[in-house]
Amino acid sequence: MEGLQITAPGAISTTEKKELFENSSSVKVKITKTLLIQEDFVTFCGDPRVNYPIIPGRVGIGKVIETSGDNAFGFERGMSVFVHPVTNCGKCFECAKGDFKHCANFNVAGKNVDGFLRDFVIAENDCVSLLPPSVSETEALFIDHVAVSDRVVDAINLQKGEHVVIVGGDVLGIILAQLIIYYQGVPILVDNNYKNLELAKNAGVYHTLFADNKIEKAVAELTGARLAGKVVYMTGANLNTDIALKLASNNATVCLAGFGSPNIRINFNTALLKQLNFNCVTNSFGRYDSAINILANKAIDTDVFMIKTIKSEQAIPVICDLGKNISYNACESMLVVENDKF
Numbered sequence: 482m483e484g485l486q487i488t489a490p491g492a493i494s495t496t497e498k499k500e501l502f503e504n505s506s507s508v509k510v511k512i513t514k515t516l517l518i519q520e521d522f523v524t525f526c527g528d529p530r531v532n533y534p535i536i537p538g539r540v541g542i543g544k545v546i547e548t549s550g551d552n553a554f555g556f557e558r559g560m561s562v563f564v565h566p567v568t569n570c571g572k573c574f575e576c577a578k579g580d581f582k583h584c585a586n587f588n589v590a591g592k593n594v595d596g597f598l599r600d601f602v603i604a605e606n607d608c609v610s611l612l613p614p615s616v617s618e619t620e621a622l623f624i625d626h627v628a629v630s631d632r633v634v635d636a637i638n639l640q641k642g643e644h645v646v647i648v649g650g651d652v653l654g655i656i657l658a659q660l661i662i663y664y665q666g667v668p669i670l671v672d673n674n675y676k677n678l679e680l681a682k683n684a685g686v687y688h689t690l691f692a693d694n695k696i697e698k699a700v701a702e703l704t705g706a707r708l709a710g711k712v713v714y715m716t717g718a719n720l721n722t723d724i725a726l727k728l729a730s731n732n733a734t735v736c737l738a739g740f741g742s743p744n745i746r747i748n749f750n751t752a753l754l755k756q757l758n759f760n761c762v763t764n765s766f767g768r769y770d771s772a773i774n775i776l777a778n779k780a781i782d783t784d785v786f787m788i789k790t791i792k793s794e795q796a797i798p799v800i801c802d803l804g805k806n807i808s809y810n811a812c813e814s815m816l817v818v819e820n821d822k823f
């Protein structure tokens with residue numbers, strides 16, 4: 482396979498590796514489109530948790546070109562597929578018990594295992610999902626975002642008609658808001674960036690609020706003075722966590738959600754006074770088929786996200802350019818690469 486790898490912070494170059502079928506239950510996939518997310522650019526800038534070199538690219542979709550063994554799980558040449566970006570390690574204590582969703586060391590594409598900015602990948606059958614014709618390639622690029630959002634909906638135990646404050650209007654926050662509407666909740670999206678709020682409105686999110694000193698009053702008005710019993714803080718959005726805590730009611734559930742694990746400070750004084758319950762969602766493990774169904778049901782409008790799209794041969798200079806500054810405008814620190822030659 483050929484692809485691009487980040488050799489050290491700030492350095493990216495072409496790479497070639499030989500990949501072989503290791504067992505009789507794998508497929509070889511030609512990656513047609515790769516989505517780089519903000520976390521890929523964090524890796525490019527230098528992430529102490531990453532062992533370089535690493536191939537970036539959190540999301541990869543493509544077509545099956547070869548299957549191994551007799552047990553092809555229904556996969557056939559030419560089928561469109563999504564290769565899972567997060568898989569369990571298979572080695573830790575939890576994996577040994579069969580408790581895969583609590584794996585202590587998930588394999589995460591572009592972080593601790595190679596991502597999808599390459600021409601081919603060999604993956605085990607159960608780490609690949611078929612894409613139905615009703616899910617377009619553009620929609621499929623957001624499967625991971627929908628899958629993380631689906632886990633958040635569970636983590637906050639969303640009830641019909643319930644208000645959920647989302648602090649952070651990055652692409653993940655806006656997709657989460659759309660999913661909450663789909664499940665008949667009432668999202669209130671908060672950001673300090675007018676562009677992101679506009680984008681959220683275009684995606685059908687009706688309560689969008691600018692995070693200024695009147696925010697508490699505005700949320701109290703919408704929620705009937707009780708503030709929000711469910712608050713989700715988007716870790717990729719770069720807002721102060723005080724906003725999330727301020728908008729939470731007493732005994733509220735506060736979920737920290739995102740693809741990365743940046744250094745975030747939380748004022749536990751407020752948390753203790755309000756008796757808040759915290760939980761975290763940092764990956765999409767096990768939710769890919771559910772996310773594909775949600776997209777097939779047209780619950781999420783992905784057309785609002787205008788993400789720069791380039792050919793793979795242009796990728797090196799564009800990634801270097803985007804990697805200079807991590808942008809907190811939704812869509813700006815993201816890139817779609819159409820794979821041809823590297």
Ligand SMILES: [Zn+2]
Binds near residue numbers: 569570575583584585
């Ligand atoms: Zn494990």
